[in-house]
Amino acid sequence: MIAKRSIFEHMLSKKTKYGIKALIYLSKQEDKTPVQIEAISKSENISRKFLESILLTLRKNGFLGSKKGKGGGYYLIKDPVDIKMSSVMRVLDGPIAMVPCVSLNFYEKCDDCPDENACAVHNLMVEVRDSTLHIFNNKSLADLIK
Amino acid sequence: MIAKRSIFEHMLSKKTKYGIKALIYLSKQEDKTPVQIEAISKSENISRKFLESILLTLRKNGFLGSKKGKGGGYYLIKDPVDIKMSSVMRVLDGPIAMVPCVSLNFYEKCDDCPDENACAVHNLMVEVRDSTLHIFNNKSLADLIK
DNA sequence: CTTTAATCCTATTAAATCTATAGGATAATA
DNA sequence: TATTATCCTATAGATTTAATAGGATTAAAG
Numbered sequence: 084m085i086a087k088r089s090i091f092e093h094m095l096s097k098k099t100k101y102g103i104k105a106l107i108y109l110s111k112q113e114d115k116t117p118v119q120i121e122a123i124s125k126s127e128n129i130s131r132k133f134l135e136s137i138l139l140t141l142r143k144n145g146f147l148g149s150k151k152g153k154g155g156g157y158y159l160i161k162d163p164v165d166i167k168m169s170s171v172m173r174v175l176d177g178p179i180a181m182v183p184c185v186s187l188n189f190y191e192k193c194d195d196c197p198d199e200n201a202c203a204v205h206n207l208m209v210e211v212r213d214s215t216l217h218i219f220n221n222k223s224l225a226d227l228i229k
Numbered sequence: 230m231i232a233k234r235s236i237f238e239h240m241l242s243k244k245t246k247y248g249i250k251a252l253i254y255l256s257k258q259e260d261k262t263p264v265q266i267e268a269i270s271k272s273e274n275i276s277r278k279f280l281e282s283i284l285l286t287l288r289k290n291g292f293l294g295s296k297k298g299k300g301g302g303y304y305l306i307k308d309p310v311d312i313k314m315s316s317v318m319r320v321l322d323g324p325i326a327m328v329p330c331v332s333l334n335f336y337e338k339c340d341d342c343p344d345e346n347a348c349a350v351h352n353l354m355v356e357v358r359d360s361t362l363h364i365f366n367n368k369s370l371a372d373l374i375k
Numbered sequence: 376c377t378t379t380a381a382t383c384c385t386a387t388t389a390a391a392t393c394t395a396t397a398g399g400a401t402a403a404t405a
Numbered sequence: 406t407a408t409t410a411t412c413c414t415a416t417a418g419a420t421t422t423a424a425t426a427g428g429a430t431t432a433a434a435g
Contacts (some may be wrong), residue, residue: 095354097423101341103350119381128341133424139383152432153380195247195274199282203373204249207314207364208241214360218353227349243394265410279395286414298403299409 090176099175101129104139106171106224110163117149117156137175144174163228171217233240245321247275248283252292252317254372260361262294284322290320309374315365 104127109118120138138157141147148160151210192199199205250273255264266284270277284303287293294306338345345351 095350096421100350104341107349117381121381128343130424132426135382136384138423142382150432151380151382151383151430154433155380155381155431187263195250197274203253204241204246207249207368207373210368211361211364214364215357218357218360222356227353242392262408267410276395278397281411282395282413288411295399295411297409298402298405298412300404301402301410303411 096175098133098137099118099172101127101134103168103171103224103227104129104173105134105138105157106151106159106163106166107228108139108223109147109157112158114134115158117154119156119185122156135185142173146171146174163225164223166224166225168222168224169216171224172219197217242257242321243359244279245318247273247280248287248321249314249317249370249373250275251280251303252287252305252309252312254375255293255303255305256370256374258304261304263300263304265302268302276312286321287317292317292320309371310369312370314368314370314373315362317370318365 103221105123108123110128112118115229120131120135123129124134127134142149142157145160146159146166147157149155149157173182193202193205195207196202251269254269254273258264266277266281269284270280271277273280284293284295287305288295292305292307292312294301295303296299339348339351342348343349
């Protein structure tokens with residue numbers, strides 16, 4: 084009874100998806116009062132501990148600020164307009180797409196491919212990379228919430 | 230010493246990549262004489278047994294024909310012009326991208342998401358799906374080899 | 376100054392998936 | 406009948422993702 088997978092199934096890891104949802108949640112807050120993990124977790128149906136690690140990553144990478152102790156929590160420290168989806172996805176990593184030989188930031192040569200300029204698969208994936216990146220580069224958190 | 234992954238790393242599984250390479254190899258044959266797995270395996274640096282299972286899948290899905298016994302092997306039974314990349318990728322499955330809730334063919338609801346029309350992540354991924362699918366739908370095996 | 380509430384941090388487990396291999400069954404050729 | 410090659414199913418190994426555990430740290434409140 085396992086549903087067959089589509090070619091689009093795992094572009095977005097749960098980690099990244101949850102991260103974006105948390106960012107959306109935080110950007111909808113009226114003021115910049117810290118919000119507790121628990122609140123976001125419940126509202127968005129995300130495992131408390133898993134979300135904790137995700138928010139930690141977002142904080143360490145300059146998206147969120149935090150406050151410890153009573154009344155503590157997380158809050159956005161960037162303007163949603165300045166948070167590009169591509170940067171969020173890079174930070175939360177998760178394998179989203181394609182082959183390493185096509186990566187701009189973390190290029191890696193394919194073991195099997197002697198000449199990638201002559202590799203038709205490579206060139207196809209470059210095309211997909213560019214179109215996808217174009218979308219993620221031009222979509223901000225602010226765009227997502229409107 | 231593990232290289233950090235990019236957001237584009239695993240869009241294309243090795244299975245699919247090898248499958249496309251095999252199809253390209255076969256489409257470059259002069260005549261339709263069967264080619265043995267071994268020959269493709271060596272030429273493209275693909276594990277013999279792994280490739281065997283991939284070719285089997287391609288045959289069962291109408292891309293290849295085969296012949297057993299001496300002088301046997303695989304051969305293309307469709308015109309490269311009629312082999313769309315999207316259909317190859319669907320057949321060889323491999324998790325390529327995105328979230329199941331965005332799949333046209335194998336839709337699946339997200340556990341965490343009560344209303345996906347209101348889900349900003351969902352809508353973002355629909356956009357990426359469409360742009361990627363557009364490329365794969367309009368790229369044939371024939372396009373790849375020229 | 377003690378209690379309580381929250382994040383911080385590292386490590387580890389569990390589950391899923393992809394990659395690859397094994398080994399024999401089947402079929403075709405010579 | 407020997408040889409060559411695909412057919413087929415099962416399984417092992419490796420990698421990655423998802424999730425959990427448990428305590429350390431910090432801050433507020435009384």
